[in-house]
Amino acid sequence: MREAPRLLPRWRASRWAELAVLWALLLAAAAAAAFIPVYALGADTQWLGLLLGVAFALLALGSIVTGKALVPQEQREEERRSLDHDRDDLDIAVYVQEADKGITRGRLLKSAAGVAGLTVVGALLVPLASCGPFLDVEQLRRMAWRRGRRLVDDAGRPLRADEIAVGAMVPAFAEGVDRKRLDASLIVVRLHEGDLRLPQQREGWAPHGVLAFSKICTHAGCAVSMFRYPLFSPKVPKPALVCPCHYSTFDPARGGKVIFGPAGRPLPQLPVAVDERGELRAAGRMSGPVGPSWWGVQEG
Amino acid sequence: MIYRVVRYVDTRTGQAPVLKKLLRYVFPDHWSFLLGEIALYCFVILVGTGIYLTFFFDPSTQQTIYHGAYEPLRGREMSEAYRSVLDISYRYKAGLLIRQTHHWAADIFLVAITLHVLRVFFTGAFRKPRELTYYVGVLMLALAMLEGFAGYSLGDDLLSGMGLAIAYSVLMSLPFLGANLALLIWHGPFPGTTEFFSRLYIAHVLLVPIAIAVLLSIHLVTIVFTHHTQFRGPRAREENVVGTPLWPGYLFRSLGLGLSVAAVLFLLGGLVQINPVWEWGPFEPSQSTNGAQPDWYLGWLIGALRLMPGWEPHIGHYTLIPNAFWGGAFFPTVVFGFLFVWPTLERRITGDHGYHHLLDRPRDAPWRTAVGVGFFTWVGMIFFAGSSDRVFVQTNIDYESQIHVYQALVFVLPFVAAFVAKRVCEQLLRSEAHPLRGPGGGRVRRTPGGGFEAVGEPRGQSSGRTLSE
Numbered sequence: 001m002r003e004a005p006r007l008l009p010r011w012r013a014s015r016w017a018e019l020a021v022l023w024a025l026l027l028a029a030a031a032a033a034a035f036i037p038v039y040a041l042g043a044d045t046q047w048l049g050l051l052l053g054v055a056f057a058l059l060a061l062g063s064i065v066t067g068k069a070l071v072p073q074e075q076r077e078e079e080r081r082s083l084d085h086d087r088d089d090l091d092i093a094v095y096v097q098e099a100d101k102g103i104t105r106g107r108l109l110k111s112a113a114g115v116a117g118l119t120v121v122g123a124l125l126v127p128l129a130s131c132g133p134f135l136d137v138e139q140l141r142r143m144a145w146r147r148g149r150r151l152v153d154d155a156g157r158p159l160r161a162d163e164i165a166v167g168a169m170v171p172a173f174a175e176g177v178d179r180k181r182l183d184a185s186l187i188v189v190r191l192h193e194g195d196l197r198l199p200q201q202r203e204g205w206a207p208h209g210v211l212a213f214s215k216i217c218t219h220a221g222c223a224v225s226m227f228r229y230p231l232f233s234p235k236v237p238k239p240a241l242v243c244p245c246h247y248s249t250f251d252p253a254r255g256g257k258v259i260f261g262p263a264g265r266p267l268p269q270l271p272v273a274v275d276e277r278g279e280l281r282a283a284g285r286m287s288g289p290v291g292p293s294w295w296g297v298q299e300g
Numbered sequence: 301m302i303y304r305v306v307r308y309v310d311t312r313t314g315q316a317p318v319l320k321k322l323l324r325y326v327f328p329d330h331w332s333f334l335l336g337e338i339a340l341y342c343f344v345i346l347v348g349t350g351i352y353l354t355f356f357f358d359p360s361t362q363q364t365i366y367h368g369a370y371e372p373l374r375g376r377e378m379s380e381a382y383r384s385v386l387d388i389s390y391r392y393k394a395g396l397l398i399r400q401t402h403h404w405a406a407d408i409f410l411v412a413i414t415l416h417v418l419r420v421f422f423t424g425a426f427r428k429p430r431e432l433t434y435y436v437g438v439l440m441l442a443l444a445m446l447e448g449f450a451g452y453s454l455g456d457d458l459l460s461g462m463g464l465a466i467a468y469s470v471l472m473s474l475p476f477l478g479a480n481l482a483l484l485i486w487h488g489p490f491p492g493t494t495e496f497f498s499r500l501y502i503a504h505v506l507l508v509p510i511a512i513a514v515l516l517s518i519h520l521v522t523i524v525f526t527h528h529t530q531f532r533g534p535r536a537r538e539e540n541v542v543g544t545p546l547w548p549g550y551l552f553r554s555l556g557l558g559l560s561v562a563a564v565l566f567l568l569g570g571l572v573q574i575n576p577v578w579e580w581g582p583f584e585p586s587q588s589t590n591g592a593q594p595d596w597y598l599g600w601l602i603g604a605l606r607l608m609p610g611w612e613p614h615i616g617h618y619t620l621i622p623n624a625f626w627g628g629a630f631f632p633t634v635v636f637g638f639l640f641v642w643p644t645l646e647r648r649i650t651g652d653h654g655y656h657h658l659l660d661r662p663r664d665a666p667w668r669t670a671v672g673v674g675f676f677t678w679v680g681m682i683f684f685a686g687s688s689d690r691v692f693v694q695t696n697i698d699y700e701s702q703i704h705v706y707q708a709l710v711f712v713l714p715f716v717a718a719f720v721a722k723r724v725c726e727q728l729l730r731s732e733a734h735p736l737r738g739p740g741g742g743r744v745r746r747t748p749g750g751g752f753e754a755v756g757e758p759r760g761q762s763s764g765r766t767l768s769e
Contacts, residue, residue, distance in 0.1 A: 008548070039393055039394060043393035043394055045394075045396045045397050045400075045570055046570050046571055047570075048394055048397045048570055049397050049400075049401070049566050049567055049568075049569050049570005049571050050567065050570055050571065052397070052566040052570065053563045053564070053565075053566040053567030053570060053571075054563070054567075055563075056559050056560070056562040056563035056566060057559075057560065057563035057567075059559045059563075060556045060557070060558075060559035060560040060562075060563055061556070062556075063552050063553070063555045063556035063559055064552070064553055064556030064557075064560075066552040066556075067548075067549055067550070067551070067552025067553035067554075067555075067556060068549075068552075068553065070552075071548035071549055071552065072548065072549070073549060074544070074545065074549065075535075075542060075543065075544065075748060075749050076324065076326050076542070076543065076544070076545045077326075077535055077540050077541070077542045078326050078527075078540060078541050078542075079539060079540050080527060080539055080540060080541055080657060083429050083525075083526065083655070128484075129484075131484045131485065131487060131495075131499075132483045132484040132485060132486060132487040132488060133483055133487075133488060134480040134481070134483045134484035135480065136483070137479045137480065137483065139483075139488065139489055140479060140483075140489055142489075171586060173586070179584065179585075179586060180491055180584065180585055181489075181585075182489060182490055182585055184586070185585070185586035215586050216585070216586075219469070219605075219610075219623055219624055220465065220466040220469035220470070220605065220624045220628075221465040221466065221468055221469040221472075221490060221585075222462050222465050222466065222588045222592075223462075223584075223585065223586050223587050223588035224588075225587065225588045225589070225590075226590060243588070244588050244589060244590040244591070244592055244689075245462060245465075245466060245588065245592060245602075245605075246602070246605045246606045247606060247689065247699060247703075248610070258610050260700055261606070261610060262605060262606065262607075262608045262609065262610050262623050262624075262627070263610050263623065264610045264611065264612030264619070264622060264623040265612065265619070291489070291490070292465075292468070292469035292472050292473070292622065292624060293469075293472070293473065293612065293619050293622035293623065293624070294472040294473065294478050294479040294482075294619070294622055295475055295476055295478060295479065295618060295619060295620060295621075295622070296479060296618065296619075297618070297619045297622070298617040298618060298619075
């Protein structure tokens with residue numbers, strides 16, 4: 001029988017390459033087969049990953065050796081065809097333009113079509129407004145704290161002023177308020193009364209040096225959960241509340257003023273009072289809006 | 301047998317000539333052309349592992365008490381979403397393998413895309429006629445980041461919740477519309493309701509993946525229309541394309557690459573722990589952890605958020621632009637804006653409106669390379685600034701000092717890097733023009749065909765113009 005003319009270049013694969021591919025395929029099958037009992041027995045993640053990874057690696061090896069040594073190796077050269085066309089082929093534009101030649105009020109109709117299209121699309125988009133109460137920005141200003149509301153700890157017990165040691169940091173919540181609300185959580189710290197440098201209008205906001213701040217960073221809404229309090233000399237840098245997301249740093253002694261980092265406004269402070277049972281209660285409203293800033297936030 | 305199949309398909313579609321052309325489609329050979337392919341194969345693995353994960357994941361913030369296999373969290377109140385991720389990790393066999401492989405695939409997907417964008421930028425592959433391919437590619441980079449962020453936010457662990465808090469704050473920070481948009485998407489003030497999680501879930505498993513798949517198809521089709529670019533070689537000219545045809549050589553090699561990607565990802569997924577959500581615990585808005593870092597591809601954003609000084613312009617008493625806007629919204633807009641505008645900008649500056657099927661080596665366009673090096677140094681510095689807190693833990697170099705240094709460096713270093721890059725490019729070009737004067741003597745290059753070629757013809761142009769007019 002006469003051999004048909006070849007389209008691909010003649011190629012003789014090396015024995016070694018054929019053998020290598022064969023072994024790679026067989027071992028890949030073995031690794032994949034071993035995957036099944038490993039899964040059925042303990043399903044140890046590391047063995048599963050190892051076997052699956054090795055199976056794929058062997059398949060990859062077989063495939064690459066096939067591509068590089070078993071099949072004919074060739075470099076093909078192809079002339080590029082020009083991408084652009086003559087004017088004649090661009091007469092698609094003429095088709096488009098000629099379609100409205102017979103219409104007298106072409107522009108008017110096009111405007112009407114535009115208006116109708118946009119309105120219908122707009123109407124279709126309107127139900128998206130149900131996604132959230134987007135007009136009610138007032139809810140961003142809501143405040144869990146009222147004069148007299150108790151501060152409770154993690155377990156829901158009222159927080160007592162004398163439980164908080166100087167240099168300690170205690171998380172607190174508004175009693176009876178959903179703790180997931182941004183305005184519900186506080187960070188309570190205690191400093192020496194002599195170290196306080198609160199603004200004048202906040203006199204009496206920190207009985208016995210107990211200061212309460214919103215726990216939500218005014219920069220990007222993370223919880224301010226770190227309290228820097230140097231215990232031995234030199235006592236620099238001074239005590240600070242720090243947010244671990246972008247390291248906005250607030251000075252509790254000066255009413256939550258920003259001393260480092262990206263936050264643009266102070267951490268809101270809650271005036272607290274100690275009632276006759278020694279428990280901490282809100283003595284008024286927060287000094288500013290709680291949570292990350294937005295355009296409606298007034299400088300506090 | 302194969303003839304019969306071909307005949308069957310052809311008599312019913314008449315597409316045999318098209319198939320033949322496709323089979324003999326030429327792929328020029330260069331290692332850097334494989335970066336995009338790696339990204340493609342990562343996407344395939346992501347879809348596969350992702351579908352498996354949807355069989356077990358519950359996108360609900362409904363609260364439940366955990367009674368699962370992971371002892372330290374037993375009895376804790378948590379969302380069904382977090383509970384189901386714990387169950388994927390501890391209860392279902394091979395669940396952890398697939399979850400970790402999925403996460404690794406996402407990280408490597410973005411490594412591959414990023415390197416691919418850099419390759420395309422520095423070789424001028426984005427030039428006419430490939431701008432559409434390029435724009436679609438940059439869009440996919442942005443979508444891939446969004447997709448990755450949505451993915452690791454779904455776990456509802458402490459870290460993912462902190463990420464969402466930041467995303468919410470960045471959205472809130474948009475002037476005039478931010479608060480309304482945030483309320484719309486989160487279904488109320490942060491942390492929102494379970495409806496928000498439904499939205500995040502469908503975005504992650506359907507909307508964004510489909511958008512990526514559609515763009516990916518456009519990306520590939522426009523490449524086939526224009527054919528690949530290639531570096532100049534003994535046979536490779538502006539007017540042709542030289543390389544390995546899809547069948548039989550390239551198909552097996554590319555398949556081998558895809559299988560290698562799968563191998564690496566499954567090995568990583570099985571052997572190298574990633575995002576151990578059980579250690580972070582469930583998310584509470586009132587809790588956070590130190591050392592919080594996003595996945596690597598959002599490092600540039602956390603860096604920008606951390607570097608920005610606490611500046612907020614006001615109108616009267618009202619905050620016009622909250623600070624999170626600068627790092628979280630303005631900075632990425634500038635970066636993606638640059639990527640989108642660059643092809644047009646370069647065309648304007650050079651006045652070069654011609655076709656370019658031959659790639660530049662970075663040195664061939666010193667001006668473009670300098671701008672690119674400067675720009676990506678800028679983004680890179682901001683990226684590294686995002687890891688200052690970890691550097692502090694490792695080296696004890698004070699965090700605040702690091703930030704101050706970075707704040708100065710981001711203005712200085714890009715210009716230094718651009719200047720150095722330009723000089724290096726010019727030197728390389730010059731040494732080529734006088735091959736005997738350089739320390740290494742003449743330059744010889746291996747050709748795709750396996751032979752050697754001396755590269756020595758002088759190239760006078762040092763603008764961004766191409767070599768081959």
